[in-house]
Amino acid sequence: MRNLGVYIEINGEQTLVGNITGEAYTDATFKYDSEFMNASYGAPISISLPFQEESFTAENTRTFFESLLPEGFSRRAVADWIKTDEKDYLSILAGLGRECLGAIKIAEGGVLSDAHYEKLTKAQVKSLAAEGATRSTQILMETHLSLTGASGKVGLYYDPKGKWYLPKGDAPSTHIVKQSHVRLDRIVLNEQLCMLTAKNIGIDVPESFIVNVGGGEDSDVLYATKRYDRDLNGVKEIDGLLVPLRLHQEDFAQAMGIAAEDKYEKQPIGYMKKMFDLIKKHSSNPIEDQSKLLERIIFNFLIGNTDCHLKNYALLYSPDLKSVRLSPAYDIVSTRVYNSIPEMSFYIGGELDINNINRDSFIKSAEDVGLSNRVVETTFDRLSDRFEKSLKEAAESLTNSGFVAAKKLKNDILKTGGYSHLK
Template sequence: MIDLIVEIEISGLNCVVGKITGNDYNDARFSYTVDYLQMEGSRPISLSLTLQTEAFSVHATRNFFEGLLPEGFIRKCVAKEVHADTNDYLNILAVLGNECLGAIRIVDNEAAIPVTSYKLLQDAEIKALAQEGATESVQLITKSHLSLTGASGKVGLYYEPESKKWFFPEGNAPSTHIVKQSHIRLKKIVANEQLCMLTAKNLGIEIPESFIVNVGSDNKEDILFATRRYDRKFDEDSAVLNGLRVPYRLHQEDFAQALGIAAGDKYEKNGAAYLKRSMRSEERR
């Protein structure tokens, strides 16, 4: 049986918005709780999941929540690590959903979540993350119950700029940066990505802060790419944990989720005209 609680962080506090229930991932459906629907100022978690009392279809449920998961090879590695079928997006999300993009959390009451804290990473651990390819990142992903979309090996870490130290978020602790490994088959991909980001900035496009992390030589096995999360924000009243200020989670969704496009179809093909669809008021509601 599937019985997962869906929460969203509002001003630093976790609020239950609904549940995903069913026999398995093939018939599971999301529904909002009555309390959330009646709560003043409640808002839908997606443009594709408008506020309503009825449970959403299996199709609509999968399109949004599967969009929270890693893709491709990383997803296969995670599925193997947690002994789940690659297609069983809810079983994987039950393990990884404690820290997603945006402010959504997926809580499995039967799973044991570590105590909330920040663990200082030693230089050797960061170097291992750069060198181990998918293996090390998948282990960190499952240990932190972290779900990040995309097909590259990446983890969410906390960066303290004054000390230039990296910390591993445990339990409900939010990360501040997404740290991505070099691609084994594509040389200089980190340098290329940073060059593209800086080029966009010089053209007047607003970009998130990013930088290259070199843990040894200039070889790809010693290079990581760090990007500050735009869905995390510090305020003056931010809480302090292990001597570190804790960021707030900011809710967000990508256009595929907003339009109800399946994760397997998010990269446009066959003239699907996603850009045109995203501009239609009836699609955006």
């Protein structure tokens, strides 16, 4: 019988939430700790896992906790290294669960107290950029980091002096660092250009920057995002570095109880409506967060991001878990510049193909999501009117920083994104 303790950080303190138990990953079930449920600080760790005395089903357990794990190549590589089936999320979670997205920690045999930061040399950072997903997956294993998503990424600590550190043991990271993709040219520049454009247009995004350890080629650059689920207002120090507080978050798939493999809407079953219903029912400021959610969906269409699935939208909890808001936007990439499939990740006004989606499609979706036509029209027009100028300013900023390919990338976005057929 396996027993994995599930912990969460509340106001800087690790607290036992419950346990995942079972003979194998196929029958493992999660159950809340009764003391946690009855405590004044207790709160459900997911909207899809409300407090109950009984254990959750194996399916409900897998749906939430498997979404904490990396996907794709990284997951396969980790499974190979620990000699387990790729489907065995329980064993992978036991190996990687110390540092997840959000504030959850998974530990088999109790929480370990060891924590320190290992300073990285410039050469080590350069090797991380050059070696791609294989190196990042090795770091995941070495540091027990579980960072969801399919691309090669690691969690690192970045101090105000510009130095990078590798978190070890229970030490939290401050930034998520991604590598270039062997099949997608200029993916780092692409994401930074999209994020800067989103910021220029008024969308809430975390601070991000390109780490250039060479001549600016794909093998020389990393994409670094400041973690919005970390708060540097902590008071503890490790190795002379201020330790950030972990903030709990869950992506929309987790909150809705939808498995990671179903993050794309393949048939019209109302994902967009479900997203807005989630905000209406659970956000501490549903009016503002509905407006922000609409802006992000429209922006992803304009910039040609067809990979804006349910796991790329999230809820961020307060340090005491008592309130929840829409998180800042993340993982915005113009996938259409790579001739990706034209299908969006969910239906908009009954349409899935980005080439068939336009202003009228969003207005048609208004009734489905519970917004007025006027609100949707006004929001769409405001973003589309500002889009080209915001993109141009972002490209100029990156060009002035030495990334001259930003201009071509800007032109490619204008030719391939949803904005291209609004004219």
